[in-house]
Amino acid sequence: MIDFYTYPGPNSRKAQIMLEEAGAPYTVRTVDITKGEQFAPDFLRISPNNKIPAIVDHTAAGPVAVFETAAILIYLAESSGRLLPVDPAARASTLAWLIWGTSSLGGALPQLHHFVDSTDKVPSAIERFANDCVRMLKVQERRLSEVEFLAGEYSVADIPSFCSTAGWLSRVKALSNGALGDTPATHRWLKAVAERPAVRKVMAGG
Ligand SMILES: N[C@@H](CCC(=O)N[C@@H](CS)C(=O)NCC(=O)O)C(=O)O
CATH class of the missing domain: 3.40.30.10 (Glutaredoxin)
Known part of the structure; x- marks a missing residue:
C-alpha cells in the first residue's frame, strides 16, 4: 500500500x-x-x-x-x-522528455503565472517567462508533429507535460500575441492522453 x-x-x-x-x-x-x-x-x-x-x-x-x-x-x-522502456535508447529518450516536462516546461509555467497574476507587475519577468513558455510549447508542438507521443509510444514522459499543457496552453496562447500560433499536433496528443482511463479518472477529480 x-x-x-x-x-x-x-x-x-x-x-x-x-x-x-x-x-x-x-x-x-x-x-x-x-x-x-x-x-x-x-x-x-x-x-x-x-x-x-x-x-x-x-x-x-x-x-x-x-x-x-x-x-x-x-x-x-x-x-x-x-510506461518506462528498458531498452537504453528508448529509456534515455523517455527520461529526457519526462525531466523536460517536470523541470523545464513544468518549472517555467508556474513562474509565468506568478508574475502575470502578481499585483506588482514586473514586465521583464513576464516577458522572460512568456517567451520561454512559448518557445517550449513550440518545441513540444514540433516533437508531437514528428511522433505520436513525446517518447514515441505513450509513456511516463507524457504525464507531466500533459497536466501542464492541458491546464495552461490556452492562457499562454492568449499571452503570446500570436507568437505561439496553432498547435494541432499538441491538440491531437492532448485528446489521446485524455482518453486514457487513468487520466480521465484523475482529471475528473477521482
Ligand atoms: N519540484 C516539485 C514542485 C512541487 C510543488 O511546487 N508543489 C507545490 C504545490 S503545486 C507545493 O507543495 N507548495 C507548497 C510550498 O511551497 O510550501 C515537484 O516537481 O514535485
Whole structure:
C-alpha cells in the first residue's frame, strides 16, 4: 500500500495519474498547503523540500519515501514495470522528455503565472517567462508533429507535460500575441492522453 501525500493541483495530478497507471493501491493523505501543513516535522521527514506530491511505499523491505514529481513517476514506473522502456535508447529518450516536462516546461509555467497574476507587475519577468513558455510549447508542438507521443509510444514522459499543457496552453496562447500560433499536433496528443482511463479518472477529480 502507498500513502499519497497531496493537495489539489497540477503537480499532484501528475503523480496520481502515474499511481493509477501503475495500478498501485494507494491511500490519499491530504496536506493542506494553504494552512502550512507541508512544514509539519512528520511531513518534512517524507518531503524535506516541504512540497507535495510525495509518496511512502510500504514495501515488504520497509517504507520507501519519495519526493519530487519526476522521482515519484520514475519510482512508480520502475516498481510497476509500466510506461518506462528498458531498452537504453528508448529509456534515455523517455527520461529526457519526462525531466523536460517536470523541470523545464513544468518549472517555467508556474513562474509565468506568478508574475502575470502578481499585483506588482514586473514586465521583464513576464516577458522572460512568456517567451520561454512559448518557445517550449513550440518545441513540444514540433516533437508531437514528428511522433505520436513525446517518447514515441505513450509513456511516463507524457504525464507531466500533459497536466501542464492541458491546464495552461490556452492562457499562454492568449499571452503570446500570436507568437505561439496553432498547435494541432499538441491538440491531437492532448485528446489521446485524455482518453486514457487513468487520466480521465484523475482529471475528473477521482
Ligand atoms: N519540484 C516539485 C514542485 C512541487 C510543488 O511546487 N508543489 C507545490 C504545490 S503545486 C507545493 O507543495 N507548495 C507548497 C510550498 O511551497 O510550501 C515537484 O516537481 O514535485
